[in-house]
Amino acid sequence: MKYAICTFLICVFTAFSIHSQEISDTKFGKGLINFTAKDSSFSVKFAPRIQFRSATNWSHDGDNYSDPTQSFLIRRARLKFDGWAVTPKLKFKIELGLSNNDISGANTFNRNTPRYILDAVLKWNFYENFELWAGQTKLPGNVERVVSSANLQFIDRSILNSRFNIDRDIGLQLHHKIVLGNDLVIKEKIALSQGEGRNVTVGNIGGLQYTGRLELLPFGEFNNKGDYVESDLEREKSPKLMLGAVYDFNDDAVKTRSNLGDYMILEDGNIFQTDITTLFLDAVFKYNGWSMLAEYANREADEPLVIREGISNSPDYEVAVGNAFNIQAGYLLNNNYEIAARYSLNDFDDITNYLDQEEYTLGVSKYIVGHKLKIQADVTYSELDNLKDRIEFRAGFDFHF
DSSP, X not given: OHHHHHHHHHXXXXXXXXXXXXXXXXXXXXXXXXXXXXXXXXXXXEEEEEEEEEEEEEEEETTEEOOOEEEEEEEEEEEEEEEEESEEEEEEEEEEEOSHHHHOOOOGGGTTOOOOEEEEXXXXXXXXXXXXEEEEEEOSOOHHHHSOGGGOSSSSOOHHHHHHOOOEEEEEEEEEEEEETTTEEXXXXXXXXXXXXXXXXXXXXXXXXXXXEEEEETTOOOGGGGGGSSSOTTOOSSOEEEEEEEEEEEEEEOEEEBTEEEEOBOTTSOBOOEEEEEEEEEEEEEXXXXXXXXXXXXXXXXXXXXXXXXXXXXXXXEOOOEEEEEEEEEEEOTTSEEEEEEEEEEEEOTTSOOOOEEEEEEEEEEXXXXXTEEEEEEEEXXXXXXXXXXXXXXXXXXXXX
């Protein structure tokens, strides 16, 4: 696989070298390569990006602070391709991940190989406002997850997203939009997927996963798709609001967090299955530099505990059932500095051993070329049940052609 990627990159940069002999009208932030065939049979944009992070942590118990621990990380390193073929109504997106965080998760069910592919999807606008998607991409889940990691208001997403999101999967999606009157926009998104997450290549052990998302935009659409970009970089001239609701049902799910988490493998080699339901409610508001995002999540399972026969007080696996809440808001100053604050809560059901967690985060960002080139820092105070509180300071930059 790594040799195939190296060959692919050589071809890309050879094509770029040939293309770059002519003066291009593209600019930073609009893609490294923007190419349209002379006969208009296809168009492609290539946009690599990296995210560098540093983190310093202290545990805290009353007046006592531990010695700090320091880490540096290439959080994401990705190659993104998108465009269209034959007709602008047939779009594609391919995104490859190269960092350890992007490719980790090898197991028997993906043949113990790195998971390079993030997105590989075709999007066909086959009739009016109907669009059919086929391939691997993000499910229409909570808005914070669907927002690209390149367009975040803080260094990274909240703890709600880290424990309750439904992430990427392989399957089909149908997207539709209705415009009523001058302002009201309704968007419906439904998905049928494998139910075990991205890059699974060996079987579909459980049932299928069914996801539906409904969005209401009572004041019309956001500028430049701003409902899926954190921070009000467009400085909306009039108030914009998006209200969303998601229902997700994973039939005979085999992982501890629906299509994420650990496979629930029993001692005899069989895999435990249980129906898992996830609900999201979210909202995005923007106006004149102000932005707000709020989310609620709930997960339930028919059988949340996998208990070995005869050992009733020691489950082998636990489904992460419970509730979560996240709210964040920020204001973008005229000099493109932004100050933002976030509160997040994970409240797991008492029958599980998952630890409840609360986080308070204060962040600052400097947008040099929007989200394409930015510097960010934030500080978080975290309270985790039965453990010492934790303080974390993070800083980093995004660089995205």
